[in-house]
Amino acid sequence: MNKTSEGMITAKSLAASYDGKIIWQDANFSIGRGEFVAVLGPNGAGKTTLFRLLLGLKRPSAGELSILDEPPKRGNPRVGYVPQKHLIDNEMSVEAIELVKLGISGGEWGFVIPCRGECEKARMMMRDVGAEHLSERSLGSLSGGELQRVFLAEALVSDPDLLLLDEPLASLDIRRQGELVQLIRNVTKSRNITALLIAHDINPLLPVLDRIVYVANGKVAIGKPEEILNSHFLTSLYETPVEVLKNSQGRIAVLGVEEIGHIHTHEHQL
Ligand SMILES: Nc1ncnc2c1ncn2[C@@H]1O[C@H](COP(=O)(O)OP(=O)(O)O)[C@@H](O)[C@H]1O
Numbered sequence: 001m002n003k004t005s006e007g008m009i010t011a012k013s014l015a016a017s018y019d020g021k022i023i024w025q026d027a028n029f030s031i032g033r034g035e036f037v038a039v040l041g042p043n044g045a046g047k048t049t050l051f052r053l054l055l056g057l058k059r060p061s062a063g064e065l066s067i068l069d070e071p072p073k074r075g076n077p078r079v080g081y082v083p084q085k086h087l088i089d090n091e092m093s094v095e096a097i098e099l100v101k102l103g104i105s106g107g108e109w110g111f112v113i114p115c116r117g118e119c120e121k122a123r124m125m126m127r128d129v130g131a132e133h134l135s136e137r138s139l140g141s142l143s144g145g146e147l148q149r150v151f152l153a154e155a156l157v158s159d160p161d162l163l164l165l166d167e168p169l170a171s172l173d174i175r176r177q178g179e180l181v182q183l184i185r186n187v188t189k190s191r192n193i194t195a196l197l198i199a200h201d202i203n204p205l206l207p208v209l210d211r212i213v214y215v216a217n218g219k220v221a222i223g224k225p226e227e228i229l230n231s232h233f234l235t236s237l238y239e240t241p242v243e244v245l246k247n248s249q250g251r252i253a254v255l256g257v258e259e260i261g262h263i264h265t266h267e268h269q270l
């Protein structure tokens, strides 16, 4: 694998559709190694769909997509993934460290890994995300923020070049959102990993993000925060008046989007 490649992800005239219905099209962008990218846009716009393409779970309906100059492929250890919804309930008695070990084996629940190098690696990864003390806890007993750390460890343990996180901040309070964002930033920057993070609220990400991918109105735009998060740009993207407000603390609110943003659209799981 070419570790020095500039283009981690390249999309050319890329389109995604389900059953012939186009979700977005003509996406052209390139994302470099080590970039921290927020993926924004209303519910149902096709953000998770972009991840499904990158994970090789879905083929583009047009155009080209590559990760490190190769087409996406399923189960690629170069790509770490934290899914949107975890199928964890409080009955889940599996120890946290077992989930992290799965990230090495790519195996299935119940696949017992002899505790040699892999086990040590999983423990080190738990330590790096500040979750060492959670290793022996059952998944069902963990809080939302603790679970996110464990899933982060699982996604990182295979030493990926690219990390995809689908709404990891959902259901965390503002302080925990900030802590998780800093953690993700620190572990990815120190390893030079490219991170794409789908978020509903841009504010917790503003201190750390390099660029924004904005998915809306059948289109995918990319740019620096100041290029994307302004009334002029978003009005042209949505093709309807959108207002971006910034308060004295630098917090951003996008007005006008809720009405046009299919907020009641059903979310599909992977
Ligand atoms: N498996 C599927 N089959 C058909 N339509 C789907 C499927 N998954 C998602 N969609 C539709 O594609 C659109 C984009 O979905 P998604 O990528 O999940 O949006 P987002 O993550 O931005 O909320 C939505 O209209 C959704 O209903």
Ligand SMILES: [Mg+2]
Binding pocket: 047, 048, 049, 084, 267
């Ligand atoms: Mg989604």
